[in-house]
Amino acid sequence: MSFKQLPKAVKELRLHLCQTSPASAGVRQFIKASYPALKSANPDVKVLIREAQGVSPRAFVRFERGVEQQAGLDNLSETDVAAALTKLAGQ
Numbered sequence: 170m171s172f173k174q175l176p177k178a179v180k181e182l183r184l185h186l187c188q189t190s191p192a193s194a195g196v197r198q199f200i201k202a203s204y205p206a207l208k209s210a211n212p213d214v215k216v217l218i219r220e221a222q223g224v225s226p227r228a229f230v231r232f233e234r235g236v237e238q239q240a241g242l243d244n245l246s247e248t249d250v251a252a253a254l255t256k257l258a259g260q
Contacts, residue, residue: 174210175258181215181231182207182254184242185224191244193226198247230257 175182184200186193200218208216226242228250240257242250 175214178232179211179214179230179258180233181217181229182258183217183219183229183231184226185219185221185229186226186242187222187224188220190223190226193242195245195247195250196226196242199250202247203251228254228257230254 184196186196186200188197204216204218226245227239228242229237229239231237238257240253242253245253
């Protein structure tokens with residue numbers, strides 16, 4: 170999946186996931202397939218990937234002035250993860 174430019178208000182994108190759990194499989198696939206396109210389309214946005222054993226997969230988007238929004242990514246496919254991130258970022 171290719172990514173367009175995220176809104177300028179987006180300052181940071183954080184993904185929390187487990188390295189082995191089935192609930193995080195879609196997030197792991199998203200990172201493998203879409204991270205390069207996401208980063209090249211948005212070079213000024215910090216993209217942080219946090220892995221920890223047993224955590225529930227979640228996405229956090231930080232906007233200007235420190236405002237944050239989050240969404241759960243449990244058991245989503247790679248395509249659904251991309252859709253959730255797009256919605257979360259406000260596109």
